[in-house]
Amino acid sequence: MGLLKWARTxxxxxxxxxxxxxxxxxxxxxxxxxxRFDVERFGILLEGxxxxxxxxxxxxxxxLQVKDRLVRIxxxxxxxxxxxxxxxxxxxxxxxxxxxNVLGGVDKVLPVDAYVPGCxxxxxxxxxGIVKLIQKIRRGDTYGKxxxx
Amino acid sequence: xxxxxxxxxxxxxxxxxxxxxxHFLFEVDGDIVVNVKPRIGxxxxxxEKAFERRTYIQNIYLAERICGICSDxxxxxxxxxxxxxxxxxxxxxxxxxxxxxxELERIHSHSLWVGIAAHEIGFDTLFMYVWRDRETVMxxxxxxxxxxxxxxxxxxxxxxxxxxxxxxxxxxxxxxxLEKRFKxxxxxxxxxxxxxxxxxxxxxxxxxxxxxxCAVGPTLRASGIKNDVRADDPYAAYDEIPFxxxxxxxxxVLSRIIVRCEEMLESINIIRYALEHMPExxxxxxVPLAVPEGETVSRVEAPRGELIHYAKSNGTMKPERYKVRSxxxxxxxxxxxxxxxxxxxxxxxxxxxxxxxFACMDRMSFIDVKTSKKWVWTMNQLKKxxxxxx
Numbered sequence: 001m002g003l004l005k006w007a008r009t010x011x012x013x014x015x016x017x018x019x020x021x022x023x024x025x026x027x028x029x030x031x032x033x034x035x036r037f038d039v040e041r042f043g044i045l046l047e048g049x050x051x052x053x054x055x056x057x058x059x060x061x062x063x064l065q066v067k068d069r070l071v072r073i074x075x076x077x078x079x080x081x082x083x084x085x086x087x088x089x090x091x092x093x094x095x096x097x098x099x100x101n102v103l104g105g106v107d108k109v110l111p112v113d114a115y116v117p118g119c120x121x122x123x124x125x126x127x128x129g130i131v132k133l134i135q136k137i138r139r140g141d142t143y144g145k146x147x148x149x
Numbered sequence: 150x151x152x153x154x155x156x157x158x159x160x161x162x163x164x165x166x167x168x169x170x171x172h173f174l175f176e177v178d179g180d181i182v183v184n185v186k187p188r189i190g191x192x193x194x195x196x197e198k199a200f201e202r203r204t205y206i207q208n209i210y211l212a213e214r215i216c217g218i219c220s221d222x223x224x225x226x227x228x229x230x231x232x233x234x235x236x237x238x239x240x241x242x243x244x245x246x247x248x249x250x251x252e253l254e255r256i257h258s259h260s261l262w263v264g265i266a267a268h269e270i271g272f273d274t275l276f277m278y279v280w281r282d283r284e285t286v287m288x289x290x291x292x293x294x295x296x297x298x299x300x301x302x303x304x305x306x307x308x309x310x311x312x313x314x315x316x317x318x319x320x321x322x323x324x325x326x327l328e329k330r331f332k333x334x335x336x337x338x339x340x341x342x343x344x345x346x347x348x349x350x351x352x353x354x355x356x357x358x359x360x361x362x363c364a365v366g367p368t369l370r371a372s373g374i375k376n377d378v379r380a381d382d383p384y385a386a387y388d389e390i391p392f393x394x395x396x397x398x399x400x401x402v403l404s405r406i407i408v409r410c411e412e413m414l415e416s417i418n419i420i421r422y423a424l425e426h427m428p429e430x431x432x433x434x435x436v437p438l439a440v441p442e443g444e445t446v447s448r449v450e451a452p453r454g455e456l457i458h459y460a461k462s463n464g465t466m467k468p469e470r471y472k473v474r475s476x477x478x479x480x481x482x483x484x485x486x487x488x489x490x491x492x493x494x495x496x497x498x499x500x501x502x503x504x505x506x507f508a509c510m511d512r513m514s515f516i517d518v519k520t521s522k523k524w525v526w527t528m529n530q531l532k533k534x535x536x537x538x539x
Contacts, residue, residue, distance in 0.1 A: 020192050024217025024298040027261060031287070034264075034280035065191045095214050098202070099195040120217060120298050 008054060008080075009134045011043035015053035015077070019070050019106065021060025024120035025087035029057065032123035039127055050076040055133065057126075058110070061089040061096040062103040074110050082142055083112045084129055088119045111143040155183065173500075180492050185485040189478075200471035205231055205305060205440060208468070212458075213299050215473060218261065221254045222451035223473070224303040226458040229384060230447035231305050234440050234462050243307035244386040245427040249320075250293070250302050251385070251449075252416040252423075256327065257286045258452035259367075259409040259416075262501075263334060266406060269497045270347040275337065282330045285323050292316060307433025317424050324417050331417075335410040338403070348403040352487040352499035355400060364483035365476045366454020367412065368503045371405040373398030378450035389426070392419050402502045439466050451476055453503075477503070 018026050032039050033046055047053045050073045062070060074081070085106040088094035093104025106112050113136060116129035136142050156177050172191065176184035196215055200208055212227040213220045225247055232238065239247070260283040267275035287297045293312055294300035302308050312320075338344055354364065359372040369376050377394040379387045395411045397404035444461040454476030461470040480503040487499050 018192075020194055022214045022217040022220075024214070024220070027217060028298060031280065031284070034284075035277055036281060036284045061194065063192065063194055065193060069191075095211050096194045096196070096199065099199050101193050101195040119214075122297060 005138065009137050011045070012054045012130070012134060013045050013047040013052055014055050014057050014130070015047055015050050015073070016057045016059070017070060017073060019058050019060040019066050019090070020063035020102065021087060021089050025059035025090070028120045028123050029059070029086060029126055032126050037123045037127065039130070042127075044130060050074075051078065053077055054081060055130070056081065056083045056110070057086055057130075058083060058090050058106045059086045061093045061099075062106055062109060064101050064103065067103060067109060070106075071109055080137075080142075082114075082133055082137065083110045084114045084116065084133055085112045086116045086126055086129065087121060088117055091115045091117055094119060113142045154178075175488070175493075175496065177493055180494070182488050182491050182493065182496070185488050187481050187485060189481070197471050197473065200468055202467065204438065204466045205468065206438070208471075209304060210301065213301065216475070217298050218258050219254065219451045219453065219456070220299050221250050221302065222449050222456050223458075224301075225251060225385065226447050226449040226451075226456050227460075228303045228305050229449070230445050230458050230460040231440060232436075233445045233447065234443050234460060235305070235436055236441075237306055237434055237436055239307045239385075240431050240434060241386070241428045242311070242430045243432045245423050246308045246310075246312055246432065247303065247385040248387060248390065248423050249312065249420050249427075250300060250308075252419045253286055253289060253293075254300075255416045255452045256413050257283060257290070259413050260286065260331075262409060263338075263406065266402075266498065266501050267344075269501045270344065272343050275334075275344075279334065282327065285326055289320055289323050292319060304433060306436040307431070309433070311432050312424075312427070320424060321421065324420060328414065328417050331410060331413045335407065335414070338406045338410055344406070345403065347495075347498060348401060348406060349399075350401050351495050352402045352405075352491060352502050353400050354483055354487050356398075358486050359400075359483060362482040362486055363479055364454075364503075365479040366450070366452070367405060367408045368454065368480050368483060370394070370396045371408045372400045378448050378455050382448055384447075384449060386423065390419055390422050392422075402498055405502050439464060440468070453477060454479060 016026070016029055031037065056074060056077060058070065074083070083106065085091050089096060090106045093102060096102045097104045103109065114129050114133040116125055118125055121129070157174060172188040174186040174188065175182050196211065199211060203211060209224055209227060212223045215223045260279050264276045264279040264283070267273070267279065290300055291297050293316065294302050294310060302310055354368070354372050356372045356374055359369050359374060364372070373396050375394050375396050378384070379392070380394050392415055395408050395415055397408045399407070440462040442462055442464045444459070447458045447460070449456045456476055457474040459472040460468055463469040484500065484503050487502070488496060491499060
């Protein structure tokens with residue numbers, strides 16, 4: 001493992017994007033940052049700008065309105081970059097799967113490396129999903145743009 | 150003072166920290182907001198159409214997923230509408246359990262909001278404190294319903310889970326802790342200079358404007374108008390429970406904070422009363438799958454204000470038409486009024502002040518109309534600007 005990869009997996013910065021979800025996953029993601037769970041002690045930081053982020057955490061079933069924004073934000077992120085789908089909606093579309101304005105799943109538009117199921121997943125599950133992704137990065141078998149490293 | 154050129158600031162539709170994508174276009178003259186144009190619909194999933202394609206039982210879970218923060222308000226409203234179409238009534242114990250869950254949800258939603266408001270004015274210590282204490286409510290939810298966010302408690306004709314007697318002391322213990330903490334936060338909100346300087350006389354909404362623009366919920370009550378569906382048109386067991394409608398006549402963001410803090414304390418009293426006076430008996434009645442023809446409107450006081458559901462049935466197992474009017478939509482015209490004449494620096498806290506299912510402010514791009522020069526501000530830059538100005 002090179003120095004860069006070591007540094008990257010020790011402190012991944014997260015960008016959160018709500019692609020039309022119900023807020024349930026979003027409040028659980030924020031709860032993961034607050035004192036009970038406190039992911040910052042693992043070096044995970046929620047970042048506001050796509051240009052500083054390593055991991056894109058997407059919630060929601062991806063509405064047609066928000067799709068272009070999602071792709072644009074992904075393109076603004078520097079490489080290597082990874083995508084985590086948080087919640088049942090982001091994994092498969094869940095209850096909104098057959099709605100007319102919904103794509104149904106983040107993997108319809110972006111390469112997804114980790115899926116966190118649940119409606120909504122508990123903060124523990126979200127942290128576990130990120131940890132699994134970090135292990136994947138260390139092994140070097142991620143999809144998408146992360147692979148070019 | 151006028152600077153002669155109007156600058157347009159698009160707001161949104163992406164935000165890193167929380168909630169739904171929404172877009173606002175601000176026209177500013179210097180530092181003063183002169184016009185606001187909201188553009189909503191980024192979160193449109195087509196839920197009302199989906200309602201028509203699913204059975205009444207499936208729709209309970211769809212209604213719950215309209216919003217993750219006030220999920221119980223939506224299911225209460227939905228089940229009440231369908232119950233009135235069916236002509237059945239939930240048993241008394243179920244009505245009390247609905248009240249308990251609804252008030253716990255109000256505590257969770259308001260404490261979430263107090264944290265976010267503190268975050269918006271740069272007071273992150275308070276944000277972390279409030280969210281730490283909020284975990285107490287989440288624990289109670291997990292104990293009662295098995296889930297932290299979507300409780301799935303309501304069903305047509307009652308509730309799905311009882312609150313057994315051995316849980317009651319645990320709930321009361323949690324409430325005691327919360328009461329102590331919220332009294333402390335109320336005191337902080339009223340005395341701490343960091344909060345007072347940023348929220349007093351900011352985002353003014355006069356009582357007349359509030360009524361004219363149909364504001365709802367804590368936003369309306371913070372303008373001194375006593376209006377609460379729980380008291381005006383009681384549902385569930387609210388007609389049997391004594392409680393006060395909290396109002397405050399400051400008309401600014403500070404009074405919105407105070408109203409919400411006091412409402413949390415009032416909710417704690419309501420839950421205590423409901424736990425003690427909960428009648429024995431069954432928690433649900435069985436109902437037929439097909440609903441007779443008819444139409445109805447149901448109202449519920451959600452944490453953010455008056456929530457209205459409309460249902461039209463045609464005698465089958467699926468509704469013919471379903472319509473939801475959420476409280477945030479009712480507050481948007483009032484929000485535009487509050488923002489007018491305010492400073493750019495106050496936009497985040499005034500926006501957060503109505504507790505919208507939060508607007509998005511990450512990417513602001515500024516366009517100078519005269520020179521057509523464009524630049525983009527991130528949320529962090531906006532916050533830095535905010536702190537510099539104050």
